[in-house]
Amino acid sequence: MAAPSPSPTDDQRAPARHGARGGLTMLLAAALVLLAVTLFGGNDTSSDAYRPPTPPRAGASATPYETPSPTPYETPSATPDESPSAVPYETPSATPDRDSESEYMSRSEPVRLLIPKIAVDAPFTDLDIGANGQLEAPPPDDTNLVGWYAKGPSPGERGTSIIAGHVDTKTSPAVFVGLSALERGDVFHVRRADGDTASFTVDSVETFGKDAFPSSRVYDDTDRAEVRLITCAGDYDRAAQDYTDNLVVFAHLT
Numbered sequence: 001m002a003a004p005s006p007s008p009t010d011d012q013r014a015p016a017r018h019g020a021r022g023g024l025t026m027l028l029a030a031a032l033v034l035l036a037v038t039l040f041g042g043n044d045t046s047s048d049a050y051r052p053p054t055p056p057r058a059g060a061s062a063t064p065y066e067t068p069s070p071t072p073y074e075t076p077s078a079t080p081d082e083s084p085s086a087v088p089y090e091t092p093s094a095t096p097d098r099d100s101e102s103e104y105m106s107r108s109e110p111v112r113l114l115i116p117k118i119a120v121d122a123p124f125t126d127l128d129i130g131a132n133g134q135l136e137a138p139p140p141d142d143t144n145l146v147g148w149y150a151k152g153p154s155p156g157e158r159g160t161s162i163i164a165g166h167v168d169t170k171t172s173p174a175v176f177v178g179l180s181a182l183e184r185g186d187v188f189h190v191r192r193a194d195g196d197t198a199s200f201t202v203d204s205v206e207t208f209g210k211d212a213f214p215s216s217r218v219y220d221d222t223d224r225a226e227v228r229l230i231t232c233a234g235d236y237d238r239a240a241q242d243y244t245d246n247l248v249v250f251a252h253l254t
Helices: 023-038 215-219
Strands: 110-115 120-127 146-149 159-164 187-192 197-209 225-237 242-253
Touching (some): 159 215
Parallel strands (some): 120 146, 159 225
Antiparallel strands (some): 110 120, 110 187
């Protein structure tokens, strides 16, 4: 049901170092909701089953994206523990509280996502718009990989940065299987290509039905650096071949 969105005009684009604001703000508001709709519930190894929707462009409304997905991974005996055992982790040096004039960092590509509470230590891959006009998804055969929308704000940059990961694959749990264990006040980190580490504090962890996903709330631009971690949640609907919900972690740079 997703329709490719028209390209933004030049005056709708904004400098990347200022959070890809303006036209890109609306760009995020409609396509990344579609990213949330089906990207993280599928388990097929084909790229089509993981094809998320096009990021929103200025003036475009969010359109549900529908793609068939195979049966999700089922553990032989028990559901994977949503709070994986801790792994050795060196916490980055604490970042001083940011004042009103320093609420974000310069643009830099993310290198690694570290979520100590749920033992996530994963590299990033860029997500872009594919030839079919849809946002590409992280490769389904790599269970320890997250993707970020590389045309949007980078983690730590002013605006809303989108980080996405699979909850499972056809054969095993994936990187965000324990994401629901996060709570308000938990801290996670993004190591960046410039050598800095952006630390984020969780504001809330919420689950939304895919038929009532609050795209504006999730993807709207902000005046500070924020991150959304997104994966699938809820029950797997075998008739629809998709999960019923999306889990979204809202967090801000600290």
